[in-house]
Amino acid sequence: MMHVFVNDGGILRWAKGAGAHGAPLPAETAWLDLVTPTHEEQAQGETAMGLALPTREQIAEIEESSRLRRASGAVHMTVLVLALAETEAPRLTPVRFVVAGGRLATIHYMDAQPFLTFRRRTVRQGYGGTSPDAILVALLEAVVERTAGVLRRTGAELDSLSSRAFRRFDPGTAETDDTRTLKALGQCGHVLAKARESLVSLRRMLDFLMRGEGDVALRKAARRWARGILQDVDGLDQYARFLSSKVGLLLDSTLGRITVGQNDIVKLVSVLTVILFPPLLVSSFFGMNFDVMPETDRVFGYPMAVALMLISAVLPVWYFKRRGWL
Structure with a gap:
């Protein structure tokens, strides 16, 4: 699917129906958001951007030179965005940013929440920025904000698990479901690992912008913004590290509780065996x-x-x- 946004008097607005049935895109096109594009939509985007857009296989490459590079007057940047964070199977989807000819194109094969939210807001009320760097800033801010929200939710869930793990052990209460706790801790650890990987890719992209690698197509304002947002990314990464260590602590505590419970069961069985052995011996004798x-x-x-x-x-x-x- 291809979403086309145009420059409407300095306001970024959605061009409904633009490019339908293979028609040329408007000359005022400022941002192309290609979500799992078809071959026809890929060709339309390449015509509008004036260059060949990367394929799905090229976007998925992990080499640094493939993810962050400048070629033929265009800037190519790939970021891993956290998707499906509220489900049991969180994923990272690579998003390629291509800046060329005064336009921005984003290509991704999973519609992550930050892009969906930004598009909906732009469709309703527009966005006060039509340059490639302004749209890029808005999208990356949405990604960072989304990651921060996921980390806050995970931190709150870990706090709830902490109160369960460190209260007085009572095997008779229904809340001491250690199997459910282990599953929840595994889910939190999985989300945190994905979030940290996403933050690492964001940091690399911001370093790329701060070095001025994209100066051909991006203004200095984007590099200044990169220096500021990098502090937020570092803070989120430190918070994710703290939560990861908390997951490890809670995991050790839960496994310790399980071990104590198993030891109590073995102890009870051993005591019952010793208690029942003498009467059994007497009854066997007589x-x-x-x-x-x-x-x-x-x-x-x-x-x-x-x-x-x-x-x-x-x-x-x-x-x-x-x-x-x-």
């Missing part, structure tokens, strides 16, 4: 099928055997309690 058995001809033989079994069961319990094992 249950032997021999003609000549001591005490079998006594009137009080049976009560005596029962009493002996009870005494042999009570004595270990008394001893264990005295030693503090129960």
Whole structure:
């Protein structure tokens, strides 16, 4: 799908129906947002930008020279954007920014939330900036803001898990579902790993802008903005590192709780085995099928055997309690 935004008197606005049925794009086109473009839309974008746009395979390349480069008067930059962060399968989708001929093109194959939010806001009320660097700044700010929101939500979830992990252990309460806690911690760790990878790609792109590599197509204002937003990215990265260490602490605590619970179960089974062994020995002895058995001809033989079994069961319990094992 291709979304076309034009310069309408200094305001960025959505050009509804632009480029439909292969028609040429308006001369006022300022931003092309290509989401999983078709071959026809790819060709239209290449005509408007005056250069060949990268394919899906080229966008997915991980070499630094492929992600951040300047060629033929155009600037190519790739950023990994966090997508599907609220689901059980968060993903990173690469987004290629191409600046050429006074226009900005973005190519991505998953419509991440920052781009969707910015487009909707622009469709409703427009955006007060039509230069490539102004649109680029707005989009990257949306990506950073989205990442910050994901980290805040993950931090709040970890706080909730902390109160569950460090309260007094009570295996009878329904809240101590360690399996659910482990699953939640794994999900938080997965999201944090994706967020940190996205922040690393953002930092590399900002360093690229600060070095002036994109000076052919970007103004100095974008480089000044890059220096400012880099502080936010560094702060978010430090916060993500802190949350990652918190995930490790909670994971160790939860596994410790599971180990303690398992030890208590083994301890209980061991105590029951010791308690039941003497009565079982007595009953086995008096249950032997021999003609000549001591005490079998006594009137009080049976009560005596029962009493002996009870005494042999009570004595270990008394001893264990005295030693503090129960």
